[in-house]
Amino acid sequence: PLVLGIETSCDETGVGIVHGTELLVDAVASSVEEHARFGGVVPEVASRAHLEAMVPTIERACREAGVALADLDGIAVTSGPGLAGALMVGVASAKALSLALGVPLYGVNHLASHVAVDIVEHGPLPEPTMALLVSGGHSSLLLVPDVTHDIRSLGASIDDAAGEAFDKVARVLGLPFPGGPHIDRAAQVGQITIDFPRGLTSGRDMERHRFDFSFSGLKTAVSRWVEQQQRDGRDLPVADVAASFQEAVVDVLTRKAVLACTEHDVAALQVGGGVAANSRLRAMAQERCEAAGIALRVPRPGLCTDNGAMVASLGAQMMLKARPVSALDLPADSSMPVTDVQSGLPVTV
Ligand code: ATP
Ligand code: MG
Ligand code: FE
Numbered sequence: 001p002l003v004l005g006i007e008t009s010c011d012e013t014g015v016g017i018v019h020g021t022e023l024l025v026d027a028v029a030s031s032v033e034e035h036a037r038f039g040g041v042v043p044e045v046a047s048r049a050h051l052e053a054m055v056p057t058i059e060r061a062c063r064e065a066g067v068a069l070a071d072l073d074g075i076a077v078t079s080g081p082g083l084a085g086a087l088m089v090g091v092a093s094a095k096a097l098s099l100a101l102g103v104p105l106y107g108v109n110h111l112a113s114h115v116a117v118d119i120v121e122h123g124p125l126p127e128p129t130m131a132l133l134v135s136g137g138h139s140s141l142l143l144v145p146d147v148t149h150d151i152r153s154l155g156a157s158i159d160d161a162a163g164e165a166f167d168k169v170a171r172v173l174g175l176p177f178p179g180g181p182h183i184d185r186a187a188q189v190g191q192i193t194i195d196f197p198r199g200l201t202s203g204r205d206m207e208r209h210r211f212d213f214s215f216s217g218l219k220t221a222v223s224r225w226v227e228q229q230q231r232d233g234r235d236l237p238v239a240d241v242a243a244s245f246q247e248a249v250v251d252v253l254t255r256k257a258v259l260a261c262t263e264h265d266v267a268a269l270q271v272g273g274g275v276a277a278n279s280r281l282r283a284m285a286q287e288r289c290e291a292a293g294i295a296l297r298v299p300r301p302g303l304c305t306d307n308g309a310m311v312a313s314l315g316a317q318m319m320l321k322a323r324p325v326s327a328l329d330l331p332a333d334s335s336m337p338v339t340d341v342q343s344g345l346p347v348t349v
């Protein structure tokens with residue numbers, strides 16, 4: 001099926017079109033520059049930017065894919081989780097398209113889409129797949145028997161998400177928002193000289209929080225280290241701190257992800273979400289999966305951060321697997337749990 005997907009959960013207006021498991025176009029308009037001077041995403045600014053970008057981005061996606069709206073077989077949209085006002089722009093647009101074109105509507109979970117995007121890159125997901133979801137708002141280990149309707153959470157961050165930690169540490173180091181890509185770049189010319197803490201990895205913590213993460217202690221440790229340098233009147237070795245911090249995050253993420261695969265006897269690991277664009281995470285995951293005999297799947301960096309193709313990919317899977325269609329009163333659910341793949345009272349086709 002030919003499916004158009006709309007993503008507006010944060011600051012990217014994403015419109016993607018897929019044909020089954022084939023990606024035709026991924027058009028993204030971002031308002032990130034409008035937020036950068038505030039050091040974080042401003043919800044009202046994001047909603048207005050989505051409103052302005054929505055129709056032009058849909059038009060651009062169709063033009064670049066050589067697809068007419070009338071050719072579409074279905075519409076998929078992020079219905080949560082995310083910023084309420086931002087989500088509403090996407091959901092309202094998707095409902096209008098679905099109604100006008102007379103094609104089914106699928107309101108899908110943004111986090112499940114971060115996993116499902118890998119299908120347009122590497123083909124159908126093995127069932128089950130283990131997913132390490134690492135983004136701006138989430139860090140979770142997910143057992144995924146079927147990405148269209150069965151996702152189970154094995155663990156998650158008990159405080160900051162991995163992306164949040166990257167963004168906060170970047171601020172401490174004087175790097176611009178969003179900090180993840182800047183830390184990645186700085187770390188490439190740095191040395192791992194500082195042994196920062198690996199949260200929830202030893203003794204009792206490991207027993208009680210086997211597949212959970214904690215990054216706020218690490219963030220505090222970096223802040224303290226930086227403050228001490230300043231008190232001592234020394235220059236800040238930004239690249240070395242970035243490399244050492246990044247190593248601590250990536251070590252914990254990959255260690256627990258591989259452990260989850262071996263303990264649950266799952267042969268494939270998918271890594272998704274914005275932090276999956278991180279070059280060190282990609283390299284270490286490759287190394288450790290190879291050593292453990294696990295097949296690793298990580299989409300190209302541009303498909304790890306928010307986009308419309310991920311939503312279209314999950315929508316196409318829903319159509320292929322004949323999942324229920326979402327009703328037209330589908331809500332925008334800002335706190336949609338990762339275990340709810342689809343929202344809106346389902347109706348049978
Ligand atoms: P969620 O998916 O939980 O709703 P989100 O959609 O805001 O959150 P994403 O767009 O998936 O998050 O990811 C954004 C995050 O990814 C930011 O925190 C950003 O710093 C981080 N990020 C992007 N590129 C990199 C990179 N190369 N290295 C580390 N972090 C990165
Ligand atoms: Mg973003
Ligand atoms: Fe995201």
